[in-house]
Amino acid sequence: MKKVISVVMVAMMAICMLAGCGKSKDAGAIKVGSIGPTTGDYAQYGLAVENAMKMAADEINALGGLQFEVLGEDDQGDPTMAVNAYNREMEKGMQALLGTVTSGACAAVAAEAYKERVFLLTPSASNPAVNEGKDNVYQVCFTDPNQGASAALTIKNLGLGTKIAIIWNNAQDYSTSIYQSFTAKAAEIGLDVVVKDATFSDDSNADFSVQLQKAADAGADLVFLPIYYTPVAAIMQQAKAAGYNFKFFGVDGMDGLLAIDGFDTSLAEGSYMLTPFDANKTDSKTTAFVSNYKAKFGDVPNQFAADAYDAMYIFYAACQDLGITAETSAKDVCEKMIPWMQKYTYTGLTGDNMVWGADGCVSKAATAYVIRNGQYASVQ
């Protein structure tokens, strides 16, 4: 009996070893990493990134030239889990990381990637802590300070509000840093921010009655929302239910609001936002992306998906220019990419003529939109 068991166990061990080999059968593919919250509270953002990145890789692979394999890992938006995911992808032979999705997690992973000289291009982590002091970390999205300042300027220039209340998530790096840059710019240009302490600490928070009450008590006419679209939807619904009549102003995290199943888009009517991506744009690139994404995944893609799609195409262009193949080591990829990024100009879904500085920040135009008839419309 013992003999039988030991034979079975040896056989199982042998199978396990073979199973390890099976994964790398696609030896010719360049391995890019993707890390994001594909489960849990932030799953809608992480899945958008992973889906769009895989879709872009499939399109590129279908061209028949360079082949890409996207390694996807879940981090639930948590820094510790993100570093673990990064290590797992390194073991699988990742050559460059196109992630992570959320700012807090990305800052932790970027520190590792900087030490190990792995090139990192994040689609959507917009906090300055992500690339500060790191020469190998680049962003596709706007940086937060850039957005906060543009939001303040837009409100001032268009004369949208005189008394501003801010509802923000102070447990989130993204929201906090836009809040800080917004209030700094507002003070500089003389915008009156009347409510700063209407904070919350969790995007799954359902009740915003207290925050809205604060804004109403202070006599605010415009509420600035530097937060993601899920809490924005809840805030708009509760403002309507309580009979408040605020004008809302959001940032790029608000993109996706109008595509929520069952959302009454009349609630968002007349709201303003800054976003680099508009799913209703009629240029051929956007329409092809949106219809393919919808056909594949059933949802209208949001700004996160567009950023990820752009990131994949930027990396594809780099691989062609620099002769990167599946054999190039991660270190070599990194040293080749850094000077290349600073010279490259990219026009994609989320901006025309995007260029990068040595600090890793992108420069592209932030476009202000107003929501009319359930669609983005130009503010002019």
Next chain:
Amino acid sequence: MSTFLSNLISGVSLGSVYAIIALGYTMVYGIAKMLNFAHGDVIMIGAYMCFVMMFNLNTPAFVGVLIAMAVCTLLGITIERLAYKPLRQATSLSVLITAIGMSYFLQNLAQLIWGANPKSFKSVIPSGGLSLMGGSLKISYVTIVTIIASVLIMVVLTLFVNHTKMGKAMRCVSEDRGAAELMGVNVDLTITVTFAIGSALAAIAAVLMCSAYPTLKPTTGSMPGIKAFTAAVFGGIGSIPGAMLGGILLGVIEILGKAYVSSELGDAFVFAVLILVLLVKPTGLLGKKIHEKV
């Protein structure tokens, strides 16, 4: 003054949602003596079912609610039979861990079926509300319906437990499972019926919760579930009126804490209540004192 009153009303609205969820928790705990941490996720499934019926299949609201109740009841029975019944003799810690595992399973199942993007639930109750004090205060119809529903459920449950044969069996199982079995009570059936009722209540809670707070995601049930558990402990876990009282008080404490101390500490107040109750009066406000048998 009117700000305070309007915060108070917000607190009662939030509390009524906790109360109706806590009723399901306390019912299952009182009889099966187990914390069903998957209760919040059964609520989430119920809300999705109602959403699918109303939004995708365009049925009237009451059909959606009935289907959600039917699905949740079946789900509750299935969970109990598959996951908890084999652990009847195991330690309560094993059952607790299984319940947490079930909670994650349901969340990820929902994400697989409906995706991670949030849905916006359409209220089954007409929007608007009663204006008080010349329009400066507003209490929404959803809140009124939720409170009435919680009171009704509380009364019916109390009557059911105290005056029916099945209710008697439930009290027996709650008091001493072994003795009940010896006396010819079908323990397995009793516990299954308890789960069925608890899960049907979850569907009602789901519809009312999402009518008041319409964002629906695979994780929608988890936070309210944990807070309702706190409410049940606060009121005295196992006590049906206690769940109602605990829920309302907890909602008021959360909102007043947010309004007058710090808006980011809402959750902290809720869980501070849990710690305080466990330290000072572990049996809760209306709970019975339990003498440990040695």
